Structures are given as C-alpha cells and as structure tokens.
Amino acid sequence: MAEASYTVASDSETIGEDKSSAFPEIAIGIDIGTSQCSVAVWNGSEVELLKNTRNQKIMRSYVTFKDDTPSGGVSSQLSQEHDLLSGATIFNMKRLIGRVDTDPVVHSSKNLPFLVQTLDIGVRPFIAALVNNMWRSTTPEEVLAIFLVELRVMAEAQLKRPIRNVVLTVPVSFSRFQLTRIERACAMAGLHVLRLMPEPTAVALLYGQQQQQSSHDNMGSGSEKIALIFNMGAGYCDVAVTATAGGVSQIKALAGSTIGGEDLLQNMMHYLLPESQTLFKTHGIKEIKSMALLRVATEDAIHRLSSQISVQIDLDLGDGLKINKVINRDEFEEVNRKVFVKCESLIIQCLQDAKVEVEDVNDVIVVGGCSYIPKVKNLVASMFNGKELYNGVNPLEAAVRGAAVEGAVASGINDPFGNLDLLTIQATPLAIGIRADGNNFVPVIPRNTTMPARRDLVFTTCHDNQTEALIIVYEGEEKKAEENHLLGYFKVVGIPEAPKGVPEINVCMDIDAANVLRVLVGVVMPGSRQPTIPIMEVRMPTVDDGHGWCVEALNRKCGNTQDLVTVQKKV
Amino acid sequence: MSVGVVSTCCLLSCSKPSSQVHGYLNFHNSMSRWRQNRTVIRCCNRREKPRAQHNYYELLGVSVESNAQEIKEAYRKLQKKYHPDITGQQGHQYSLLLNKAYKVLMSEDQRRKYDESIGQMRVRFGENNSPLGYSTWNGPSRPHALFVDENACIGCGECVHFASNTFTMDEALGSARVKVQYGDDDQNIEVSVQSCPVNCIHWVDTEELPVLEFLIQPQPKKGYGVYGGGWERPANVFSAAKAFSKQLKTKEAYGQSSGETTVEESPAQAQARAQASAEINMGGFFKLWKWVKETIGINDS
Numbered sequence: 001m002a003e004a005s006y007t008v009a010s011d012s013e014t015i016g017e018d019k020s021s022a023f024p025e026i027a028i029g030i031d032i033g034t035s036q037c038s039v040a041v042w043n044g045s046e047v048e049l050l051k052n053t054r055n056q057k058i059m060r061s062y063v064t065f066k067d068d069t070p071s072g073g074v075s076s077q078l079s080q081e082h083d084l085l086s087g088a089t090i091f092n093m094k095r096l097i098g099r100v101d102t103d104p105v106v107h108s109s110k111n112l113p114f115l116v117q118t119l120d121i122g123v124r125p126f127i128a129a130l131v132n133n134m135w136r137s138t139t140p141e142e143v144l145a146i147f148l149v150e151l152r153v154m155a156e157a158q159l160k161r162p163i164r165n166v167v168l169t170v171p172v173s174f175s176r177f178q179l180t181r182i183e184r185a186c187a188m189a190g191l192h193v194l195r196l197m198p199e200p201t202a203v204a205l206l207y208g209q210q211q212q213q214s215s216h217d218n219m220g221s222g223s224e225k226i227a228l229i230f231n232m233g234a235g236y237c238d239v240a241v242t243a244t245a246g247g248v249s250q251i252k253a254l255a256g257s258t259i260g261g262e263d264l265l266q267n268m269m270h271y272l273l274p275e276s277q278t279l280f281k282t283h284g285i286k287e288i289k290s291m292a293l294l295r296v297a298t299e300d301a302i303h304r305l306s307s308q309i310s311v312q313i314d315l316d317l318g319d320g321l322k323i324n325k326v327i328n329r330d331e332f333e334e335v336n337r338k339v340f341v342k343c344e345s346l347i348i349q350c351l352q353d354a355k356v357e358v359e360d361v362n363d364v365i366v367v368g369g370c371s372y373i374p375k376v377k378n379l380v381a382s383m384f385n386g387k388e389l390y391n392g393v394n395p396l397e398a399a400v401r402g403a404a405v406e407g408a409v410a411s412g413i414n415d416p417f418g419n420l421d422l423l424t425i426q427a428t429p430l431a432i433g434i435r436a437d438g439n440n441f442v443p444v445i446p447r448n449t450t451m452p453a454r455r456d457l458v459f460t461t462c463h464d465n466q467t468e469a470l471i472i473v474y475e476g477e478e479k480k481a482e483e484n485h486l487l488g489y490f491k492v493v494g495i496p497e498a499p500k501g502v503p504e505i506n507v508c509m510d511i512d513a514a515n516v517l518r519v520l521v522g523v524v525m526p527g528s529r530q531p532t533i534p535i536m537e538v539r540m541p542t543v544d545d546g547h548g549w550c551v552e553a554l555n556r557k558c559g560n561t562q563d564l565v566t567v568q569k570k571v
Numbered sequence: 572m573s574v575g576v577v578s579t580c581c582l583l584s585c586s587k588p589s590s591q592v593h594g595y596l597n598f599h600n601s602m603s604r605w606r607q608n609r610t611v612i613r614c615c616n617r618r619e620k621p622r623a624q625h626n627y628y629e630l631l632g633v634s635v636e637s638n639a640q641e642i643k644e645a646y647r648k649l650q651k652k653y654h655p656d657i658t659g660q661q662g663h664q665y666s667l668l669l670n671k672a673y674k675v676l677m678s679e680d681q682r683r684k685y686d687e688s689i690g691q692m693r694v695r696f697g698e699n700n701s702p703l704g705y706s707t708w709n710g711p712s713r714p715h716a717l718f719v720d721e722n723a724c725i726g727c728g729e730c731v732h733f734a735s736n737t738f739t740m741d742e743a744l745g746s747a748r749v750k751v752q753y754g755d756d757d758q759n760i761e762v763s764v765q766s767c768p769v770n771c772i773h774w775v776d777t778e779e780l781p782v783l784e785f786l787i788q789p790q791p792k793k794g795y796g797v798y799g800g801g802w803e804r805p806a807n808v809f810s811a812a813k814a815f816s817k818q819l820k821t822k823e824a825y826g827q828s829s830g831e832t833t834v835e836e837s838p839a840q841a842q843a844r845a846q847a848s849a850e851i852n853m854g855g856f857f858k859l860w861k862w863v864k865e866t867i868g869i870n871d872s
Contacts, residue, residue, distance in 0.1 A: 224643070248647040410656055423651050450670045452655060452663050512663050513655035 027165035027194045027411045028155055029202075029403025032144065034094040034235030034262060036369065037061045037073075038400040039151050041159065042408035042420070047401045050158050058396055062091035063143045065129040065136055074150035087130030087288040090114050090143050094171075095235045095262060097140035097185070098178030101125040105258050108266060111276060113292040115283055122549055130288065141181055145188035152189060166191045167407040169199045169399045171236035172256025172429045175485035176475055176517065176541045194410050196515065198429060200229040200240035201251050202402030203367055203393065205424045207242065208249035209405055210392055213419065226252075226356055227363040227390070230347060230380050231399065232370035234261040239346045241354035241361075247422045253353035253448045254429040255346045261302075261370050264336050268298045271335045272313065272323055279321075290317040297323075305329050306372045333375045340379055347383055353448050358383070363390040371395040426451045432509055432517065434459075435472040435481035436564045444509045447477065451515065456508035459564040465497040469505055470562040472551060473519055473540055486551060488542030491562065492521050494533040502526060505564060517541075626689050627672035635686070639677060646673045706749040706784065709736075713753065716780045717760070720808055721746040721787050723771035730772060733763035747772075782812045 028041045028050075038058050039050045049057040052074050060073035065088050092112060099106050101118035106125045109116045115135055117126040128135035155163050170182060179196055186193045197205075207227055224245040231238045238256040242249050269276060273294060280287040294317060301311045310328035317323070333340070351358065364384050370376050372395070381389055393401075408420055415421070427450055433443035436459055445455045461469065469492045476484025495503050508520040522535040543550065628635050631645045649669055655662040675681045706716070717737065719730075724746035730738040731747060736754030738747050753760065764772045775783060787808050805811035 245644070246647060246651075248651055250647070412657075421651075423647075423654055423656060425650055425654065450674070452666050453670065454667050512660070513666065 024411045024413065025161075025165055026413055027167050027407030028159075028163055029167045029169075029400050029405070029407045030148070030151060031169045031199070031202075031400035031403060032094065032147070032151075033061055033233050033369075034092055034260065035061055035233070036396070037147070037151065038397065039155050040397070040400045040404035041155070042404050042413065045415070045417075045419075047404045049397060049400065050155055052154055060091075061093070061147060062089050063146045064089045065131045065138070067131070070146050072147040072150040074147070074154055086292070087114055087285065090127065090129050090138060092235065092262060093140040093143045093147075095258070096125065096127065097144065098175065098181040099125070108263075111266070111269070111280055111291060113288045113295060130285070133285070141185045141188060144182070144185035148186060148189035148191060152191060164190070164192050165194045165407070165411065167195045167197055167403045167410065168193060169202050169403050170196045171258075172198045172200065172238040172240070172254045173236060173258055174256075175430070176487055177485060177543060179515070180541055194514075195406055197403055197406055197424075198238060198240070198254060198256070198426075199233075199236075199368075199399045200231045200238045200254070201242070201249075201424055201426060202400075202406060203229045203231060203365060203398045204240055204242035204244070204249045204251060204402070205405050205409075205422060206393060206398055206402040207363070207365060207390075208244040208247060208424070209419065209422055211244055212247040212422065225362040226360055227365055228347065228351070228356075228361050228384075229365045229367070230343075230371075231368045232260055232343065232366075232376060233368040234370075236260050237343055237346060237368075237370075239350040241350055241356050247418075248425065249423070250425045250450075251427040252356065253350045254427055255350040255353065256429060257342060257346055259339050259342050260368075263339050264302060264332075264370070264373075265295070265299055267335050267339070268302060268327075268332065269294055271331075272298060272315075272325060272327075273317075273321075286318065290319075290321065293317055294323075301327060302332065302373075305332050306374060329374070336375075340375060343376065343379060344383065347380065358385065361387075365390040365393060365398070367393060367395040367398040369396065426513070426515070428453060428511060430475045430485075431477055432473065432475045432487070432511075433457075434507055434564070435470075435474065436566055438560075438563070439481050441474050441476065441479060441481045441484050442566055444507055445511065452510075452512045454508065454510045456506055458567040459505045459507060460501050460567050461495065461498075461503055461505070462500055462563050462565045463561065464500050466500065466503075466562070467495045467497060468493045468562045469495060469564050470554065470558060471507065471519070471521055471564075472554070482551060486543055487517070487540040488519075488538065489550065489554065490521075490536060490538050490542075492523060492533070492536060495523050496525055496532055498525065501565075501567075503532075504567065627676055627685065630668060630672045631676070633676075642673065642676050706752050706780070708752045709754045712777060714777055715774045716752050716777045717749045717764070718773050718775045718780060718783050719747050719749055719787075720771045720773060721748065722804065722806065722808060723769050725769055725771075727768060729766040729768070730763040733766055734759045738763065779812060779816075782815055783808055786811050786815060 026042050028039055029047075031038050031040075036058050037060075040047050041050065042048075051057050052059055063070050063072045092109060095105055096109055096116070100122045101124065102120055102122050106116065106118060109125075110118070114130065115126065115128040117128075119126075124139070126137060127139065128137045130136075152163050166186065168182060168186065170179060174182075182196060183193050204227065207229070211225055224243055226241065226243050229238075229240045229242065231240075235258065236256060237259045238254070240254050241252045243252055244250070273279070276291070276294065280291045293315060297313055297315045301313050304311045305327070308329075310326055313323055313325050313327060315323040351361075361384060364380060364387055366377060366380050366389050377389065381387060405420070405422065406424065408415075409422055413420055427448045428445060429447060431441075431443035431447040432445045433441055436442045442457070442459075444457045445453050449455070459469075470489065471492060472481065472489040473487040474481055474484035475487050478484050492505065495505070502525070504524045504526065506522045506524060508522070510518045510520065512518075517540045518537055519540055520535055520537045522531040523533050524530075525532055628637075631642060631649065633641050633645045637645075646669060650666065651657065653662045653665045653669070655666055675685050719738070721741075721744065726740065726745040726747065728740055728747070731740055734755040737749060737751055737760055739750040740746075741748050755763075764774075786805055788804065
C-alpha cells in the first residue's frame with residue numbers, strides 16, 4: 001500500500017524525483033533534540049555532518065519570533081544569549097509536542113521564559129512568544145516546522161539538490177500520537193518522513209556498522225556482540241539493548257522516560273531559588289527576564305560542574321533579588337538524586353526485558369548531552385562493574401550519524417565496500433492493545449516485540465444479543481486502560497444476535513517496518529470459517545487532540561453495553 | 572479456490588522481491604551465490620519424507636537439531652535479504668513469518684511444543700530416541716557399535732537368527748539392519764557377526780555410526796524425464812562417510828572463520844520456503860484476512 005503523504009508535490013518536484021530514480025535520493029538524517037540538533041548525510045563513502053553558515057555542526061533548537069518572520073537557531077545570529085531569553089524565543093518543543101495540559105511535563109515547562117498556559121482539562125496547552133509586548137500564539141508543531149525548514153534550506157544549499165526524504169530520531173518514550181505530531185511538523189516543512197528512529201537504535205546501527213567494519217579489517221570473527229546504549233539528552237532518557245552480528249542489529253529491548261538535562265536544570269533552579277514558581281507566575285516582561293537570567297546562569301553552572309568540583313554563582317535578578325552561592329558537585333548530585341535513580345531503573349528494566357545479564361554486555365555506550373556529566377558516566381559504569389565505556393562514538397553526533405546511515409540504507413543505496421550492508425531489526429517500545437474485561441488494558445502486541453509484528457487475540461461479547469462492540473485502542477504499559485495513551489476507537493456493528501461469549505471477535509494488530517499500525521477486527525461465529533461481517537481495518541492513531549475526553553464521552557454515551565471480554569485460550 | 576491464489580501471490584512476493592524493488596542491486600549477486608553453492612549437502616533434508624513437509628525449520632533453512640546460535644544466524648541472514656527495509660513493503664509478510672518462526676524456535680519451551688505439534692522429534696547424535704532407520708541403544712553407550720553394510724548384505728537372515736533382538740530384516744530392501752545396539756548378550760552378537768557369509772557386519776566407532784546410518788539409507792535420486800529416478804545409496808558407504816565427515820569439518824572451520832554456518836539455499840529451497848510461508852499463512856485467522864482482502868479488493872501484500 002502506498003505510503004500516505006501529506007505534502008502535495010509540485011510538477012517540477014515530480015520530474016526531479018523521476019530523474020533521481022536511477023540514482024535514488026539519499027534521505028538525510030536529522031537529530032532534532034530538545035536543546036540541540038544536527039543534520040548528517042551519507043556522502044557516498046561515509047557520514048558527513050552538515051555545518052551552518054557559522055560553521056557549527058551542532059545547532060541550538062529554538063525559534064525566535066520577531067515582527068513578521070520567525071527565525072531559528074540554524075541561521076540567526078544571537079548577539080547575546082540573554083536575547084534568546086527575552087520571551088520571544090521558543091524552545092524545548094520536543095518536551096511539549098503532542099502533550100495535553102494535564103501532563104506533568106507540560107506543567108514543569110511553565111517556568112520556561114515564554115508562555116505555557118494550561119487549563120488542566122486535557123487539551124493542548126497554550127504556547128506563546130512575546131513579540132513587541134504581545135503574546136503571539138504558536139504550537140510545538142509550528143516551531144519545529146520553522147526549524148526543520150531552516151535545516152532543510154541549509155542542507156539543500158550544501159548538497160545542491162532538493163531534500164525531501166528524511167530519517168528523524170525520536171525518543172523511545174514518544175507515544176504514537178506524538179510521532180504523528182512529528183510527522184505533521186515535517187509535512188509542514190515539506191519533508192517526507194522515511195523513518196522515525198528511536199534515538200538509541202540509531203546509535204545501535206552506527207555501532208553495528210563499526211563492528212562490521214572492524215570485523216572486515218581483521219578478516220572475519222563476525223561473532224555476536226551485545227551492547228547497551230544509554231542516551232540522555234536535554235529532554236529524554238532512552239536505553240536500548242542491541243545484539244549485532246554481520247551488520248544486523250537486533251534491538252532486544254527499549255526503555256525510555258521523559259527525564260533529561262531539563263529536569264536537572266529545573267531541580268537546580270528550584271534549589272537556587274525555591275520561591276521561583278510563585279515569583280514568576282505573572283509572566284511579565286520583568287519576570288521573564290529574571291527567569292531567563294536564572295536559567296542561563298544555572299545551565300552554565302551545570303556545564304562547568306562537569307569539569308570542576310564546585311562553581312561560584314553570582315546573579316542579580318533585579319528587584320533586589322540576588323543569588324550568591326557556591327555549588328559543589330555533591331550538592332548537584334544530591335539535588336538530582338531522583339533523576340539518577342530513574343536512570344538506573346531504566347537500565348535495569350531494559351536488561352531484564354532483553355533477558356541479558358550484565359556480564360553478557362560487550363560494550364556500554366553512553367551518548368547524549370548528559371553523558372558529559374561525571375555522575376551519569378559513573379552511574380552507568382558502576383552498573384557494569386566499572387567497565388570502561390565504549391569510546392568509538394561522539395556522544396553528541398552518534399544519533400544523527402546513525403540516522404544518516406539508516407537514511408542511506410532505507411533509500412536503497414549500496415556501498416561497494418559493504419559499509420551499508422546493514423539492517424536494524426526494531427522492536428516496539430510500548431505495548432499496544434484494547435480495552436476489555438471491564439476497564440482493563442489487554443495488550444495484543446506486547447512491548448519489545450520484533451517489528452514487523454502481527455498478533456491477534458480473540459475477544460467475545462459480554463452481553464446476550466450484543467450486536468455492537470466498541471474497540472478502543474491504547475498504547476502503554478499500565479493495567480488500567482485510561483492510564484495509557486489513547487490511539488483511537490471504532491465500533492464493530494452487525495454482530496449476529498447470540499448468547500454472550502459466543503461470537504468470536506478477532507482483533508489483529510499489524511505493525512510494518514515503517515512502524516505503521518493497522519488494527520483489523522473480524523467477527524466469526526462458531527462453526528463458520530468465514531467472517532459474518534466485513535472486516536474493519538483502521539490505521540492508527542486516529543485521535544486528534546483532546547485525547548482522554550473522547551473516551552469519557554463514549555463511556556457516558558454507551559456505558560458498558562458494547563464492551564468486550566477476552567476469551568480464555570483453548571489449549 | 573482462494574488457497575491457490577494466495578500461495579501464488581505469496582510465492583511472488585516472497586521468492587522474487589527484486590521484481591518490484593528498485594535500488595536493491597545486491598539481489599542478483601545473491602542469486603548467483605545461491606547457484607554456486609546449491610550442491611552442498613544440507614542436513615535438514617536428510618530424514619525428510621517424500622511428502623512435502625514445510626515448517627519453521629525449513630522457513631529458516633536450518634535443521635531440526637540446530638542450536639540457538641545457528642537459528643539466530645540463519646534468521647539474521649534471511650532478514651537481511653527480505654526485511655522490508657531492504658525489499659520494501661513486499662518483505663512485510665515474509666519478515667513477519669521469520670519473526671514468528673524465530674520467536675518460537677528461540678524459546679526452548681515454545682520450540683518443544685512446536686516440535687510436538689509438527690511431529691518432529693529433535694534427534695541429537697548419540698541419544699536414545701532415534702526413529703526408523705537408526706539403531707537404538709540397549710544399555711549404556713559403548714565406544715563401538717554394530718553396522719550392517721546393506722550394499723553387501725545378501726539378506727540371508729543368519730544374523731537375525733542368532734541375535735533377533737539386535738538385528739532385523741528390512742523386507743522392502745531385502746537386507747539386514749541393526750535395530751538395537753547390544754540388544755542381545757555379547758556372545759550371541761559375536762556368533763551372528765561370525766555367521767555372516769559375506770562379512771557385511773562391521774564394528775565401527777560410535778561417533779561414526781550416525782553418519783554411516785544416514786548415508787546407507789536410500790535417497791531419492793533425481794530423475795530426468797523417463798531416465799533416472801528411483802533410489803540410490805553410496806556404493807562404498809565407508810569412504811562416503813569419511814568424505815562426509817571431512818566436508819562437515821571444513822564447513823565448520825569455514826563457518827568459524829566467517830561466522831556463517833548455514834549454507835546458502837538453492838532456488839528450489841527458496842521456493843519450498845515460499846510455499847511453507849504460504850501454508851503457514853493459511854492457518855487460522857490469517858486465512859480470514861486474506862479472504863476478505865481478496866474479496867473486497869484490498870491488496871497491500
């Protein structure tokens with residue numbers, strides 16, 4: 001089935017594509033991080049990172065709204081970092097995209113130096129930049145799209161060809177709904193998403209390539225290697241266990257959470273100025289400036305703590321509010337103890353899911369901005385009995401390089417030296433299932449299932465003569481249905497009247513290698529080999545904003561009259 | 572009706588992914604590789620009954636005795652050929668099957684259940700549960716074992732007369748065969764060995780026994796029209812066994828150096844695997860989807 005694309009290509013573009021079919025267009029890799037981003041491309045023999053006009057390979061992810069034209073961190077020249085925080089600059093969009101205003105992550109973003117307003121009812125948060133003393137509203141998708149356009153223009157100028165296909169890295173913990181938002185942002189920027197790759201799996205691909213190259217060099221010994229990849233950036237922390245041999249990287253397990261450098265920063269800001277929440281509540285121009293100053297100073301202090309034991313912070317926030325403090329590394333680690341504990345638990349969970357023992361791990365790879373923090377490095381190393389960490393990758397470039405390699409592989413590029421003779425076999429980071437047995441979440445495809453995946457489960461009616469059944473699809477790990485991410489819902493009608501428990505309602509879920517989820521539902525009556533009504537096929541997610549509300553409305557409307565129960569497996 | 576359609580379309584989509592895939596230039600190379608290597612003996616064919624029996628083992632191209640490492644390597648190799656990342660959407664169906672087969676065979680529990688369900692007993696060399704054609708052991712394993720060179724045997728039945736628990740007559744082939752190693756006491760066995768008029772009963776090393784017993788079984792011979800066909804076995808089973816063991820060893824040595832122990836498949840085997848896919852697909856609910864998809868004309872496979 002042809003991939004549905006959002007963009008409408010103009011005539012000239014179509015011709016361009018035809019021409020390039022002999023030489024397939026190489027998709028570029030983009031790592032669009034919470035605070036930083038980069039672009040890389042396979043240049044025919046190796047991965048090359050693209051630089052902006054200021055000769056930077058790694059650019060800040062932000063967009064400044066000024067008068068009419070917004071400009072992003074790729075092209076704009078900032079005279080002073082404080083300008084970045086004048087209220088007109090929006091950043092951290094990767095933390096906010098696809099989240100509703102009841103989400104704790106959205107609430108913790110409220111002390112960013114721009115406007116994040118919540119109604120706390122489960123709708124989109126209101127986000128706005130201060131332009132000429134006016135709040136100009138925007139959305140995370142729009143900000144990302146502006147940013148992606150700049151990246152695209154930069155890449156097109158350097159590669160001297162139009163760019164359409166991209167491979168983007170995404171956090172493991174992103175829900176499918178969030179992934180659609182990223183796709184939406186790309187579509188707005190005129191880009192077609194070839195693959196959305198969980199960040200650590202991009203690193204795994206790069207690692208697989210390196211292992212294959214080194215095994216070529218010493219003539220074989222293509223033995224299996226198991227690596228644990230720990231990726232902690234500004235917004236998210238991801239862990240993956242990969243088994244690689246002969247250029248094939250099999251992702252054994254994934255784990256991820258919304259913790260990162262931003263949490264460290266906020267904890268430190270709270271530590272330095274405990275009353276900041278109430279002080280900055282009004283979001284006036286003055287407060288934004290103070291918030292920004294505090295933010296910049298704290299970030300700088302954290303960076304310096306990576307190489308120093310202690311730092312002196314002298315800060316004048318105006319209105320007689322001054323901070324003079326010496327912070328040492330132990331304090332920093334104690335303030336953020338919970339974050340580090342969470343990191344540990346993610347690694348433990350990932351190892352358990354992969355059924356891999358600590359001793360079996362050949363290489364431990366720590367990447368992402370937070371990998372420069374000594375505590376993070378020590379924490380991971382100590383979990384592997386002080387094992388030396390893998391040093392074959394650049395912590396800030398690993399993900400984007402992996403994405404570029406995937407871009408080349410998925411574009412069907414061949415390398416005469418076998419450097420692209422690679423494959424990543426992905427796994428599903430979250431379970432997908434439906435609501436059944438009352439309000440329970442019944443997974444059909446469990447988490448860490450190898451992709452492509454297809455599973456089916458049989459359900460049945462829970463009332464006599466029940467002719468309709470509501471299929472509500474969720475994604476997540478929680479027992480209660482509504483605590484998971486809602487993906488969509490539809491109704492099966494025309495079930496023949498029969499006592500409860502008789503009709504077999506078969507729910508099949510299919511995820512292809514491009515991570516497209518299809519839910520199929522068929523009804524079979526016992527004794528018949530054929531479905532009684534046409535099978536329904538729905539591509540998920542179908543939900544738009546206002547997730548939880550729909551289900552509440554459905555519950556009000558239908559009660560439990562259209563519920564399903566699982567059928568005990570016949571042995 | 573629908574069965575035929577499905578298997579054809581699966582055959583197309585599985586065995587010839589190159590036809591619709593652009594940019595995957597490597598495929599033709601791999602085809603020629605298949606041809607070069609197709610004469611290599613593959614273990615999984617050896618006890619195959621004439622009826623077509625397709626299963627997860629064949630899908631992965633591994634023997635029923637293969638260990639986790641071999642399965643893993645075969646799986647990765649096939650994924651590298653057929654994964655949708657490489658072959659596009661056509662690879663989806665096939666990749667799904669590979670994942671399924673891999674999952675079942677990699678879990679000791681599920682594999683045992685699956686083996687039972689297909690009536691396939693996993694035989695390890697030297698174990699006691701050998702089916703027809705292989706001798707079983709009475710008592711503990713010993714360094715030497717009895718072997719009847721059925722090529723030389725004239726079917727006199729003397730050995731069966733003296734040691735009826737050890738030897739048996741294969742009525743169809745008209746030759747004697749060891750049924751149970753050391754089935755009678757040593758004296759009777761010795762007498763029966765001596766009694767053979769053509770001296771076709773041999774004492775062999777226990778390690779060599781499985782290979783010899785495998786090779787002595789008549790294998791179907793390839794026919795060309797009205798010529799050929801029928802059954803054949805090596806004229807000199809002992810030299811054949813030596814050659815076979817040597818081949819196995821070089822294969823292992825090769826496998827260790829390059830990390831590849833599975834043998835490239837021949838086009839015929841690829842086709843068999845495609846058929847296996849089709850058959851496995853037909854089970855249960857999948858049939859239903861297929862049926863509906865064809866009826867209402869959705870075609871995404």
